[in-house]
Amino acid sequence: MDPAVDYAIAQTRQMLVGLNVVAMTGAGVSTDSGIPDYRGQGRVVKHPLTFDQFLASSENQARYWARSYVGWNRIASAEPNDSHLALAKAEQTGQIQQLITQNVDGLHQKAGSKNVIELHGRLDRVVCLDCTESISRQAMDGLIQATNPSMNRSADIEFTPDGDAEIEVPKDFRVPTCQNCNGRYKPDVVFFGEQIPQLRVTEAKTAVERAEAVLVAGSSLTVNSGLRLVKQAKELGQKIVIINLGETRADNIADVKLNASAADVLRALFL
Structure with a gap:
């Protein structure tokens, strides 16, 4: 792995120790499971x-x-990859308290995650x-x-x-x-252009309010539902870490941005 990425991983690990962390995931965490994303690099x-x-x-x-x-x-x-497995283990060891996903594939639960808010529902x-x-x-x-x-x-x-x-x-x-x-x-x-059920929105906002840090993985935050939650965290003075190949709409407010594979970084952080 690139030395700069290794340094950012070490910085992230130190930053998140002892904090109440909410993880937010997008399609980029499922690409290694053979599920393509909408806007990934290339x-x-x-x-x-x-x-x-x-x-x-x-x-x-x-x-x-x-x-x-x-x-x-x-x-x-599709089967869970190291991104899903790392986040499930992080929940089990108390390093992550809540997971909010924009994905609809159910792979986080398949990997063993329990505290999952499925922002956009699920296909099954x-x-x-x-x-x-x-x-x-x-x-x-x-x-x-x-x-x-x-x-x-x-x-x-x-x-x-x-x-x-x-x-x-x-x-x-x-x-x-x-x-x-x-x-x-x-x-x-939730289709593009459809409203997320209000109860689910409130649940996600409440999870962010209780957090001390937000870890975004595999999302460009192009969809406003995810971006709003990250901006909410920033307004509350929380730490923000973004792991994504390519730019995101919240790069300018992140404390740490890792331009790297979500699976590689999450594996290094939690597995």
Whole structure:
């Protein structure tokens, strides 16, 4: 590892000793698990379906579910990498008190983390927009397969962190309707342009208020929900450490910025 990064890791380790630390993670912590990010270094920026677009037409809903049906297996079969394992161990040893993630892949819990606030929800749950009944993603896949038996799940198709696979949607693709009210199903995640549930926002803000330091890993903080929490921490006089390959929107207020792989740094800090 670069000597400058080694020095910054040692500085971070010393800075965080004995503090109440909240960790905040983005898509960059899951890339080593085979899940791509939206804006990582060297990647073409992806523009996923927005909430308004999803609601606007049955065609857009068909596009989402057909592409997600193909891409979901890749996320469901992903395993935690050293980033997730390091943060889980840090929680177990009392070095991190709370984890807030912008990811929807469930890999932090798979690694053993318990105190997790999933800011943007998670992909393995599906909710009806009309009656709010919830089903598992596995159950939704069964419904999609039953109504679209010719759909092919190729392992070679490019996909995004929300499981959106780059495929041409068949014109005859049928979206299953809610088994309870015949309404519209939506993944239990916060789409771009959708509001995060207020209770979840309050929970995250309260966690930051109680903290003494915030450790950001694998996020460019492009999405305002994460950036607001870091700015809140700064206003409260807390220490801020950012680990990310490439620039973030909070680099100018960080006490330490490590331009390095989240897995490499978190492994060195906690494993």
